Amino acid sequence: MESKSRLAMMHHVRKLLRLQLPVWLITPLITLALLVGVGGGYLLALRLTQPCPLSPSECTALGNFWRVWQIARDNFVDPEAINPQAMTAGAINGMLDSLGDQGHTRYLNAEEARQEREALSGRFEGIGAYIDVRDGQPLIVAPIEGSPAERAGLRPGDLILRVNGDDVRGTTIEQLRNRVRGPKGTRVVLTIQREGVAEPFDLAIVREEVNVPSVTWRMLPDQVALIKINRFAARTAEELQQALTDARAQGAEAILLDLRNNPGGLVTQLVAVASQFMPEGATVLLEQDRDGSRRPYTTSDGGLALDVPLVALVNGNSASAAEILAGALQDNGRARVVGQPTFGTATVLRPFDLEGGAQVRLGTSQWLTPRGNVVRGVGIKPDVLIALPPGVAPLTPSEAAALGPDELPRSNDVQLLRGLELVREALVQAAR
Numbered sequence: 001m002e003s004k005s006r007l008a009m010m011h012h013v014r015k016l017l018r019l020q021l022p023v024w025l026i027t028p029l030i031t032l033a034l035l036v037g038v039g040g041g042y043l044l045a046l047r048l049t050q051p052c053p054l055s056p057s058e059c060t061a062l063g064n065f066w067r068v069w070q071i072a073r074d075n076f077v078d079p080e081a082i083n084p085q086a087m088t089a090g091a092i093n094g095m096l097d098s099l100g101d102q103g104h105t106r107y108l109n110a111e112e113a114r115q116e117r118e119a120l121s122g123r124f125e126g127i128g129a130y131i132d133v134r135d136g137q138p139l140i141v142a143p144i145e146g147s148p149a150e151r152a153g154l155r156p157g158d159l160i161l162r163v164n165g166d167d168v169r170g171t172t173i174e175q176l177r178n179r180v181r182g183p184k185g186t187r188v189v190l191t192i193q194r195e196g197v198a199e200p201f202d203l204a205i206v207r208e209e210v211n212v213p214s215v216t217w218r219m220l221p222d223q224v225a226l227i228k229i230n231r232f233a234a235r236t237a238e239e240l241q242q243a244l245t246d247a248r249a250q251g252a253e254a255i256l257l258d259l260r261n262n263p264g265g266l267v268t269q270l271v272a273v274a275s276q277f278m279p280e281g282a283t284v285l286l287e288q289d290r291d292g293s294r295r296p297y298t299t300s301d302g303g304l305a306l307d308v309p310l311v312a313l314v315n316g317n318s319a320s321a322a323e324i325l326a327g328a329l330q331d332n333g334r335a336r337v338v339g340q341p342t343f344g345t346a347t348v349l350r351p352f353d354l355e356g357g358a359q360v361r362l363g364t365s366q367w368l369t370p371r372g373n374v375v376r377g378v379g380i381k382p383d384v385l386i387a388l389p390p391g392v393a394p395l396t397p398s399e400a401a402a403l404g405p406d407e408l409p410r411s412n413d414v415q416l417l418r419g420l421e422l423v424r425e426a427l428v429q430a431a432r
Contacts, residue, residue: 065091092360093172100377101363102133104320104345110357112174115181126181127188128210129154130231130263132317133173141317142261144212144230145396152205154192155393156261156317161200162191184209196391214265215239217247218401221408224423225252226397226416229273232265232321237272244276244304254309254423256416257329260339260394264320267297267348274328275299277335279306283370284328287348290365294372309426310335311419314382315394319343327369327380337382338419346375386418 052059073082092107099105108116115124128147129140138160143149160168163179171179180188186207193200214236217227225247229236247255257277267285274284280301286294312335314326323342329335347363354360366376388394392412395403403411411417 096360096362099363101345101347104347104349104361105363106172106174106361108174108359108361112178113357113359115177124181124212125184125209126207127152127154127205128208128212129180130261131160131173131176131180132263133171133176136170138168138171138176141263142230142394144210145216145228145398147210147212148205148208152203154190154203154205155194155391157195157393159193160190161193162189164189165191182207194391213239215243216397217243218397219247219250219252220256220400220420221405222420222424222427223251223253224256224420225250225254226256226258226400228258228397229262229322231262232267232269232273234266234269236265236269237276240273240276241304248304252308254427255305255311256419256423257310257312257335258394258397258416259318259322259326260313260315260415261317262319262322263317264322264345267321270321270325271297271299274325275301276303277305277310277329278303278332282328282332282334285324286368286370286372287365288368294368296370309423309430311423311426312337313394313415313419314339314342314380315388315415316340316343316379318380319345323375323380324367324369326382327373327375330380330383331370331373336384336422337380338384338386338422339382339415340385340387341381342375342379344375344377344379384418384422386415388413388415 052062054062069087072087076082089107089109096105096107127149128144129149130142130144132139132141140149140154140156140158140160142156143154160176160180162168163176166179168176168179180190182188184207187204188207189202189204191200191202212230212233214230214233215227216230217225220226225243227240227243227247229240271284274282278284278299280299280303282299284297284299286296288294310329312326312329314323314337318326318339319342323344324346326337326342330337346367348365348367349361350364352360352362366374368374369380389412395411395413395416400408400411400413400416409417
């Protein structure tokens with residue numbers, strides 16, 4: 001390598017001499033050529049000899065990765081399929097999925113990171129449904145109340161087989177969102193498989209701008225306020241305070257708190273919500289770092305429903321902040337929990353910004369209940385275990401309120417009915 005560089009340099013010098021350039025110009029040019037040759041050789045040598053910063057086994061694995069990348073790039077039958085950006089995203093997602101925190105720890109490209117921020121703000125354009133991917137199968141967690149998805153008839157637990165005719169099984173949650181969301185006024189066709197229905201069927205939904213309230217509520221018989229928290233977004237605590245104020249003004253004497261199908265959200269909002277139901281200084285959760293150290297999150301003062309009888313509803317789609325709230329109410333003896341074991345996602349996500357606006361959201365610690373119980377991979381076990389019949393969706397507050405006093409007890413939402421029984425019993429005990 002060095003001899004070739006010197007020969008090339010001498011060749012350039014001879015060319016300069018043949019051009020009969022003045023000596024005052026030839027001398028600095030020769031010096032510059034020597035510097036570039038030596039410097040370039042040094043940088044190349046440094047690049048080739050710089051040690052891998054990882055462990056030997058990790059470096060070996062990365063060597064195999066780059067070898068496979070090169071083999072695929074140079075030999076795959078369809079050269080048009082070689083997309084470095086898509087290959088990079090796929091490699092990153094596969095690596096993160098191997099950590100066992102699927103659906104939580106994840107990679108977001110620039111557009112997906114923007115959409116995630118948009119969703120937490122409470123406004124976006126799409127069909128208006130919480131979606132997820134479980135074991136490679138996309139599904140509807142819950143349609144948003146009043147959304148195009150709800151009006152089209154989507155239900156919690158519906159499996160999404162195709163989007164606009166394209167098979168989406170095995171897709172990531174971000175890829176699914178990108179397919180389902182879109183500009184208002186455009187149409188998307190979902191092929192749905194529903195429990196109890198023999199054949200898949202298509203639902204055509206026109207996208208709209210969806211303004212998502214994170215808290216909805218209605219008054220039920222016996223002065224019980226049914227308050228549903230859809231997710232923990234930027235204004236959830238503020239919306240809950242307004243709901244509690246309005247409910248108390250209308251004579252609410254007990255609260256049935258519905259956390260079913262709530263995918264979680266912001267931990268700051270979780271603590272602020274818990275502060276409405278528990279006195280100042282109560283432990284909401286313990287954050288445990290990878291070294292085992294723990295840090296408690298506690299409630300602040302000023303709660304509006306500290307002494308109101310309370311029952312919480314959960315199901316298998318109650319995740320992250322939703323299940324932590326249920327665990328906090330349970331461990332502090334503030335409320336009984338009714339329903340099915342929760343999802344078991346309880347890592348604390350820390351965003352790491354990447355080039356071009358992309359992000360990695362990595363679970364850098366995990367949440368424990370106030371008593372130190374692990375939630376990740378386990379979930380919260382309700383005090384009263386009860387499942388909905390197959391194909392039955394939870395009633396929204398507006399749907400429950402629309403049923404008369406004689407109709408509501410005949411509803412198939414047996415979780416809500418059991419919660420009502422318990423909260424009424426708590427009312428009777430409080431009156432003694």
